Amino acid sequence: MSRTRGGGRHLDEDDIRVRARGGSRPRTSKRPKHENAREGMVTAVDRGRYRCLVDRVPVVAMKARELGRGSIVVGDRVDLVGDLSGRPDTLARVVRVRERGSILRRTADDTDPVERVIVANADQLAIVCALADPAPQPRFVDRCLVAAYDAGLEPLLCLTKADLASPDEMLGVYEPLGLPYEVLGPNQDLSGLRARLAGRTTVFVGSSGVGKSTLVNRLVPSAERAVGHVNAVTGRGRHTSTSASALEFDGGWLIDTPGVRSFGLAHIDPDDIVAGFHDLDEFAVDCPPECTHQEDAPGCAISAALERGEVDTDRVASLRRLLSSREGEDDTEPAAPADPRS
Structure with a gap:
């Protein structure tokens, strides 16, 4: 260091600290193995936070940086590290996504090249269709059937609002397929449906307003899924469930998904x-x-x-x-x- 006349300070190159480019630690392709990670299941996804069940303890987690931009969806089996106590204001990390047994996918429409994974590791697809208010939608049912067969899921047709209309016409359309079905009214016993759901992981899909979330609430009263009504002018329902949610049910899982108005099949040949x-x-x-x-x-x-x-x-x-x-x-x-x- 040198000083100027009058005690002022003069800087030279030895006084300037030069920052090393890229940081002082060399980059490495090695990734931590996380050998002590514990397995969990993703039960809900909300704005970059993943609700997981780890040994029956609900845990909130974020995705580890090394996983990149790959999606994590409800139903995924994942490995987690960090704080797995489940206490408020704690956060774990998802460090691995295990291989998926099945993937239910859709696109926004039939010309959209971007496919969206809805749920992973399900084995049954419950297609919820109202018999009235709104009117039956066989085209939507057909789309869901194609998606179910493509994903390797067994379809189950749930016809709701049987107090408002007869199911005979809809059942006649799908009778040649031997498609399993349940006809459901607001006060009807659900024992037959419960038997079909027990011990399985079932995804519920349906258009808005068909009574899907109402049905889930009847099956799992603690779910408290939001329900809506049908617009008398358009004949369409209002979206109430905003994200998928997995609920434990009789040895298996029920996964309620947001109501959709389209089920694109651009990803299917x-x-x-x-x-x-x-x-x-x-x-x-x-x-x-x-x-x-x-x-x-x-x-x-x-x-x-x-x-x-x-x-x-x-x-x-x-x-x-x-x-x-x-x-x-x-x-x-x-x-x-x-x-x-x-």
Whole structure:
């Protein structure tokens, strides 16, 4: 250090501290093994925080930096370190996501290339559909069936609001599939449904307003899932559940998901969409290569079966709408007309 006349200070290069680029610690590709991590299950996700159950203790965790941008969803089995006491204001870290046994996915619409994982490690998909208020939505049910078969989940059709309309028409549509179902009214005994859910991990999906969260609340009264009502003008419900939540139930899990108005299938190959229609797929094997299965498709075996009366007209129409919607054509369910008495 040197000084100027009058006692002032003059700095030279020896007085300047130079910061090492990239920090003083060299980077390494090694990652901690976290050999003492404990396994847990993700039961809810909320703005970057993961609620997990670790040895029956509810723990809040964040994602470790080394996991990168990969998603963690409800149903994931994960390994955690840090404070696993579950006390208020404590935070653990998710350091590993274990291999998933199943993945239920959807896209925003049929032309959206970005798929979204909804739930992991489920084995059953409960498709909740109202018989009235709002009107039944067989197109939505068909979409969910395709997604269930693609994910390896067993579907279960839950027809709600049986006090308002007969289930016969909807049951007739899906009878050829041998699809398991439950018809449910507001005061109806749920023992049959409970038996189908016991010991399994079941995801509940449905459009807004069909009574999905109401049904979950009846099955698990402590859940206190928010419920809404149907708009008398649009015939559509209001979103009430804002995030998926896993609830323990009779040796298994119920996973309630937010109500959706669309269930995009852009992530599923067209041949796999046809395979999701089990009653039509057996005829599709005789179609020429790259058959579109549309009405004007030459040599389409499904069209021939339709002319012979061997397949259901509505099912063929639903398949054709699903396939055409991948090209950007509209496949939305028409809104139910408003009841003039309301």
